[in-house]
Amino acid sequence: MDGRVLGLDGVTVRRGKAELLSGIDWSVREGERWAVLGPNGAGKTTLLNVAHTQLHPTEGRVEVLEERVGAVDVFELRAMVGYAGAAVAARVEEGTTALDLVVSAAYGYVGRFREEYGSPDLGRARSLLGHWGVGDLADRTFHTLSEGERKRVLIARALMSDPELLLLDEPAAGLDLGGREDLVRRLGKLALNEDSPSLVVVSHHVEEIPAGFTHALLLREGSAVAAGPLDEVMTPDLLSETFGLTLKVERDGERWTARAA
Numbered sequence: 001m002d003g004r005v006l007g008l009d010g011v012t013v014r015r016g017k018a019e020l021l022s023g024i025d026w027s028v029r030e031g032e033r034w035a036v037l038g039p040n041g042a043g044k045t046t047l048l049n050v051a052h053t054q055l056h057p058t059e060g061r062v063e064v065l066e067e068r069v070g071a072v073d074v075f076e077l078r079a080m081v082g083y084a085g086a087a088v089a090a091r092v093e094e095g096t097t098a099l100d101l102v103v104s105a106a107y108g109y110v111g112r113f114r115e116e117y118g119s120p121d122l123g124r125a126r127s128l129l130g131h132w133g134v135g136d137l138a139d140r141t142f143h144t145l146s147e148g149e150r151k152r153v154l155i156a157r158a159l160m161s162d163p164e165l166l167l168l169d170e171p172a173a174g175l176d177l178g179g180r181e182d183l184v185r186r187l188g189k190l191a192l193n194e195d196s197p198s199l200v201v202v203s204h205h206v207e208e209i210p211a212g213f214t215h216a217l218l219l220r221e222g223s224a225v226a227a228g229p230l231d232e233v234m235t236p237d238l239l240s241e242t243f244g245l246t247l248k249v250e251r252d253g254e255r256w257t258a259r260a261a
């Protein structure tokens with residue numbers, strides 16, 4: 001056991017002539033909290049789809065929870081990995097309540113109410129919704145929720161199966177300032193709890209890195225610019241190279257800001 005909950009070795013993803021990811025080597029170890037940062041089109045969502053075994057690389061090797069993807073049942077593996085992102089939101093059918101959406105994760109689908117739900121599952125789903133501040137919205141249909149409310153429901157859903165690895169694709173996208181700060185604070189609490197799963201959060205903004213995060217992977221045009229502990233990676237030079245403009249980067253306690261220099 002090397003404690004590697006996610007391992008990518010030489011991962012390349014090609015679609016036609018486009019190279020979406022180019023030779024990515026990346027390891028996430030137990031207990032680490034990673035931010036994946038990069039501009040639009042850098043390959044962040046593609047990377048998360050590879051990590052969630054939804055997409056197979058053209059080249060390279062992927063290990064999730066120390067199992068080689070391709071050699072084991074991906075459905076068993078996916079049950080141990082929580083994922084929240086636009087890809088899940090897009091699959092939610094009209095009329096699905098927040099509670100249905102969360103509890104259905106325990107049964108491996110995105111879905112409407114089914115008779116088979118056990119009351120411990122329903123209780124856990126309600127408790128997770130409450131924990132993420134949307135308990136009173138459990139019976140509302142997902143499509144009537146605000147963007148900020150949806151994001152929290154999707155995170156509650158991703159945690160439903162008590163995963164060992166949690167992947168969140170742009171959890172703060174589309175939120176107003178108050179909504180963003182509330183979500184970043186909640187993610188910080190999650191990150192600081194040692195019982196939480198290993199975490200990977202994709203974002204465009206250094207301001208969205210929560211307290212308690214330990215590492216960052218910087219992506220540009222499908223390649224890793226840098227990967228490692230936050231203090232080593234969050235430098236003006238590396239972030240400027242990643243985003244393609246000269247940046248001034250500041251740290252205030254556990255939070256970061258960046259702006260054009």
Ligand SMILES: Nc1ncnc2c1ncn2[C@@H]1O[C@H](COP(=O)(O)OP(=O)(O)OP(=O)(O)O)[C@@H](O)[C@H]1O
Nearest residue numbers: 015018020038039040041042043044045046047204
């Ligand atoms: N099936 C495909 N065929 C060709 N190009 C693709 C395909 N899917 C994605 N791409 C391209 O791959 C690149 C990486 O996409 P990806 O969604 O992973 O980036 P991202 O970093 O998540 O971007 P954003 O921050 O805008 O969400 C983009 O330029 C996108 O247009």
